[in-house]
Amino acid sequence: MSNDQRDFGFHTRSVHAGSRPDPNTGARALPIFQTSSYVFEDAESAAAYFNLQEYGNTYSRIMNPTVAAFEERLANLEGGAGAVAFASGLAAQSATFFTLLEPGDHVVASAALYGGSITQLKHLFRKLSIGLTFVDPDDMENWRAALTDHTKLLFAETIGNPGGNVLDIASVAALAHDNGMPLVVDNTFATPYLCRPMDWGADIVVHSATKFIGGHGTSIGGAVVDSGEFNWSNGRFPVIANPSPAYHGLAFHETFGKYGYLMKLRAETLRDLGAAMSPFNAFLFAQGLETLPLRMRQHVANALKVADFLSTHDKVRSVRHPGLPDSPYAGLVDTYLPRGAGAVFCFDLNGGRQAGREFIAALSLFSHLANVGDAKSLVIHPATTTHRQLSDDELSAAGIGPGTIRLSIGIEDAEDLIWDLDQGLAAVQAQGRYTD
Amino acid sequence: MRVEDYQDPTVIQAALNERRIAIVGLSSNELRPSHFVGYYMQRHGYQIVPVNPRETEVLDEASYPSLADVPEPVGVVDVFRDPAAVPAIAREAVAMGAKFLWLQYGVISEEGVGIALDSGMQVIVDRCMKVEHARYRGRMHWLGFNTEVISANRKPG
Numbered sequence A: 001m002s003n004d005q006r007d008f009g010f011h012t013r014s015v016h017a018g019s020r021p022d023p024n025t026g027a028r029a030l031p032i033f034q035t036s037s038y039v040f041e042d043a044e045s046a047a048a049y050f051n052l053q054e055y056g057n058t059y060s061r062i063m064n065p066t067v068a069a070f071e072e073r074l075a076n077l078e079g080g081a082g083a084v085a086f087a088s089g090l091a092a093q094s095a096t097f098f099t100l101l102e103p104g105d106h107v108v109a110s111a112a113l114y115g116g117s118i119t120q121l122k123h124l125f126r127k128l129s130i131g132l133t134f135v136d137p138d139d140m141e142n143w144r145a146a147l148t149d150h151t152k153l154l155f156a157e158t159i160g161n162p163g164g165n166v167l168d169i170a171s172v173a174a175l176a177h178d179n180g181m182p183l184v185v186d187n188t189f190a191t192p193y194l195c196r197p198m199d200w201g202a203d204i205v206v207h208s209a210t211k212f213i214g215g216h217g218t219s220i221g222g223a224v225v226d227s228g229e230f231n232w233s234n235g236r237f238p239v240i241a242n243p244s245p246a247y248h249g250l251a252f253h254e255t256f257g258k259y260g261y262l263m264k265l266r267a268e269t270l271r272d273l274g275a276a277m278s279p280f281n282a283f284l285f286a287q288g289l290e291t292l293p294l295r296m297r298q299h300v301a302n303a304l305k306v307a308d309f310l311s312t313h314d315k316v317r318s319v320r321h322p323g324l325p326d327s328p329y330a331g332l333v334d335t336y337l338p339r340g341a342g343a344v345f346c347f348d349l350n351g352g353r354q355a356g357r358e359f360i361a362a363l364s365l366f367s368h369l370a371n372v373g374d375a376k377s378l379v380i381h382p383a384t385t386t387h388r389q390l391s392d393d394e395l396s397a398a399g400i401g402p403g404t405i406r407l408s409i410g411i412e413d414a415e416d417l418i419w420d421l422d423q424g425l426a427a428v429q430a431q432g433r434y435t436d
Numbered sequence B: 001m002r003v004e005d006y007q008d009p010t011v012i013q014a015a016l017n018e019r020r021i022a023i024v025g026l027s028s029n030e031l032r033p034s035h036f037v038g039y040y041m042q043r044h045g046y047q048i049v050p051v052n053p054r055e056t057e058v059l060d061e062a063s064y065p066s067l068a069d070v071p072e073p074v075g076v077v078d079v080f081r082d083p084a085a086v087p088a089i090a091r092e093a094v095a096m097g098a099k100f101l102w103l104q105y106g107v108i109s110e111e112g113v114g115i116a117l118d119s120g121m122q123v124i125v126d127r128c129m130k131v132e133h134a135r136y137r138g139r140m141h142w143l144g145f146n147t148e149v150i151s152a153n154r155k156p157g
Helices: A010-016 A043-050 A065-078 A089-100 A115-127 A140-146 A169-178 A252-273 A279-290 A292-311 A330-336 A352-362 A392-397 A414-426 B009-016 B033-043 B083-095 B110-118 B129-136
Strands: A082-086 A106-110 A131-135 A151-157 A183-186 A204-208 A222-226 A316-320 A344-349 A378-380 A404-408 B020-024 B047-051 B076-079 B100-103 B122-125
Touching: A010 A065, A010 A279, A010 A292, A065 A082, A065 A222, A065 A279, A082 A089, A082 A252, A089 A115, A089 A151, A089 A183, A089 A204, A089 A222, A089 A252, A106 A115, A115 A131, A131 A140, A140 A169, A151 A169, A169 A183, A222 A252, A252 B033, A279 A292, A292 A316, A292 A344, A292 A414, A344 A352, A352 A404, A352 A414, B009 B100, B009 B122, B009 B129, B020 B033, B033 B047, B033 B129, B076 B083, B083 B100, B083 B110, B100 B110, B110 B122
Parallel strands: A106 A131, A106 A151, A151 A183, A183 A204, B020 B047, B020 B076, B076 B100, B100 B122
Antiparallel strands: A082 A222, A204 A222, A316 A344, A344 A404, A378 A404
């Protein structure tokens, strides 16, 4: 049996997909092609590359062999037709929308998104005259009720933040498809090791690679993966199906079939918006993917142990980890996240803002910073940092209490993490009533 | 008919070993998918035989009105036509001794596939010849597509 007929496992594909030994040098590690541009063999080849008649390298804003290896590896792990990498997760997300949407279109999105995504959608869409409705993602009726004749896509996260909302991907995807539109899912918190949204009907997956994919908090990056399954020629997406004025009349879906959306995303949107991933960052992300399944197992096991510990502590009001047996999302976790419900979650201290300050100040192993998905454990108190301008009422509307703490659990020894959290909780003096 | 049954990597790579390809429905319009495939395959050393009654010459090769008019044998018959036209094309492909019937994206004809198989041809359905060449022999991996190729063997530079 040849390699082509073998169904290789996730760990094997994490290490090998997208990167064969370099044909020119034999280098086994992924070479970093630190070059802005590429010498053409001849004039005919140059024309063929720019016309997209041949797969060729022209300029690293649009493609780069190191970046391509990362793209293919991620696409393979997600089960997609391909991927396009971007300079950040938010760049990947905005490029996804920019490729699909036109003024007058409308989007329905989960209200339980990462704060940066909420801001991006609210303000970018307003400037582009694109309509937007945020919905509580837990009730299918909310999604259904928000659809309009102009709605072109649904958008949500596999695991939401800060509530730990788990998306019923199959149901939301079915609603999207019944109405002739794709479901776009941000799979950053789950990674393809814990959940592959396309297996459940999602059409496009976006990632902040900065988090678990890179895994070590070294680099900013993002990516878009497309399943290649959505029918862009259904009459609702002339922007993909019709001849493109931005590419000398090329009809991307007809010409490239299942690769049409990705080609347009790369050859037009990445070309025009310019937020390309650097080759060095792509090397680090491809390297990160090699150990993704190993790290994720430790992340989720540690996170569950920490959540268990916190849920019995008398200074803790509640723990919002979807993997706990009493979580409202326990059923959805069984379906969509059987290997673990992620490693980023929030809990609430009884003592409000002052308790949050005291708790963070006493920690000595958790790093106090604004990121998640690092090998190192991270902590932040939204009410005194990222959301400090908000009143208690405004915090509550965002699902954040004055005593809410967000943890990103790393791959250290769980016993050491619990030790640190225990001493942090011991230092909390504030007893103020929690205000809902 | 399950199209996945006619997408065997071994059959696809055997078809790519042929050197002469009749492309039924090849257009001279550079923006048509058939032209993308014909241009690409010719660039990679294949001899292209255009079959299209509406063309006289495509990619510097004479175009024939039908497969029956092609004077020399071809290894692969690659089809860009309405699925309803495929049974007749399959009969002509059998008559001229072609080894592979290759049906492009969306060209799905159970009857046409049956005719080819019954006469000992090998069949590929709902796959693009350009994409498959790029996957196994070319540079599809340069643009971040999922080739699904997993190998630690060094390819020649």
